[in-house]
Amino acid sequence: MTAVPESPARPGTAPVAPTGQTWVRPPADDLPPVRAPRRRVSGSTPGDRLVTVGSFVAAAACAWVVCFRLLPWGTVPGVLVVTFLAYLAVVAVATSATQPGPQVMDRVVAAVVTGGAVLVTAALVATVAFTFVRGAGALPHLNMWVDDMAGVGPRDPLTVGGVGHAIVGSLVQIGLAVVVTVPLAIGTAVFMTEVGGRFARVVRTVVEAMTALPSIVAGLFVYTVLIATLGVPRSGLAAAAALSVMMLPIIARAADVVLRVVPSGLREASLALGASRWRTVWHVVLPTARPALSTALILGVARGVGETSPVLLTSGAATFFVFGPTDGVMNSLPLFIYTAVRSGEPLLVERAFGAASILLLLVLALFVVARRAARRRPSR
């Protein structure tokens, strides 16, 4: 929209002209074009950036004075917190010199929100980085990955013994739990979404309620029933049962959520073309939901593989390789970490960090696979 220059020759203002005289409108090209400045709606001006940088410098200087000269707060968290608070104050003052109140509020809130996000990012990076840095002492030794702890004392060096038995135990237990829970969970989700009815609503209510079951209570349940009452010895089988009990409601609910968002238009089209309900589920619903379904399943498995409390009550802790789930006590990565940390021996804690790094690598790998699965589109 360009501004029209005011001119006495407008036809609407003609009545003031004396009669008999003809006013000729000057051609518009002769007048210089007048442009109203456009309001900026996004981005930042050099002034804004200057305010940001200047405020940060001022805040850092303030923090130095406060933490090292005025008060005994000269620690890393102290300096960071004081810098952040001072930054908020300086930005508010500096912005209010040129901008109205809502703009000041906007800048301050943006700084708070960004600060929170940065802190959370830093926390995650620190979690992963600390684990690997502390695990770096144990990880390079090959025996850490392939040996077991049989005959290895708590003060033996890191070149002896390893967590191979815990890796095997984790894989056996989670594998058994997956074999049990995934078909049951997907079957239940199909039942709840595709068959429906009053009974399906009862099942859905109970399954959703059981997702609230704390994992330690699931472990205690299996311990009480299998081990204390039925006399089953502590073993990989009992641990897998505990993991299954914990994972079943979680995976079933996730699968249910995924299947529910399959567009019902697809289902109706399939049924209208004469397909049976079974064929509709097998050839339309499940393939459509496959990426999201595999993501939900893999994340459920990642949750299960890192869960300690059900395993703590049910598997016992072997120091040697056990491959059969019924061959008595077994170890797993989370349980190994737990027992090693509780022992308090510095070298065992070192091993615990190594095992934690391996566990984290396992979870990261599962996570990457889940992302890949989510991105894959079903072939047409």
Added chain:
Amino acid sequence: MTTLREDLEPQAAAPATPRPVPRSATGVDRLFVGGARAVGATVLAITGGIGLFLAVQAVPTLQRYGLAFFTETQWQPEADVLGIASVLVGTVTVAAVALAVAFPLALTTALYISEYAPARVRPGLVSMVDLMAAVPSIIHGLLWAVLLQPYASGIARWLHTYLGFLPVFQVDTDPTAAMWEQSRYTASAFVAGLAVAMMVLPMACAVMREVFAQAPAGEREAALALGSTRWGMIRAVVLPFGRGGVIGGTMLGLGRALGETIAVVLIVSPSFELKVRPLEVGTNTVSALIANRFGESSASQLSALLTAGLVLFLLTLVINTLAAVVVARSRSGAGTDL
């Protein structure tokens, strides 16, 4: 090339009768429906069985100890004194600390991802939060118990020094002593709460972010077109629309915080004192109690532990159900139908 075939012309004689469409499943479908129902019944039996089992196991304990089970603070099976008052208070304290830390961070992170982040980094941030949810709790427990405890106790001492006049921040020691007693500030509900906050945060953040992203684009644009700043738009559109998600996500996180075991067991030193002093050494939670005591239990003690577990389960169940109701109400009802 077209050929007319006379014999393929419609015969026009047979009256069209509607194909019978049976209401109940036939053929393979009968098998499918039956099989699906059987699977559903199995899962119902397993999951419902656990709930029933817990309830049944709780009966003898509650008959024996009565209401004193909820008011007694000590857990001394050898003296036949059992109660969960102090562990319940400890559980709630740890969860409260976790939420106090996690809630503001989850809210700001969710707002940043949905409103402030450049479009290029947004997917990366979303998977970062999801990844954070996948980090096993034993790793958080390990890090906080071994590495970060000294920093946490430093923060605790700072809070005690400057905010010690509030009863919540009381610790039974002198914070300004030349040699301050670090051991009084470690292994506390505060440190455990910080570790649990790391697990609660991504859950709450994911729910909030999803709800914020669903805020109607038309209303956002209307607010911006009326000249509001970005924060003005968030306050007028995004936050009111996402209120249910904020509350529901926080409550889901609370449910997780109440049931968290391993990080708490690794960090706290067990104590059965009934107190609300999160900064001071020693506390206990229901799940930590179970993890510490299950091995040495007789049948009746197992029943008592199961009762404590049932109470914890009911607590998280109520909170999760409320959260689900709140989140479901806040959905705009936009369908995904084609």
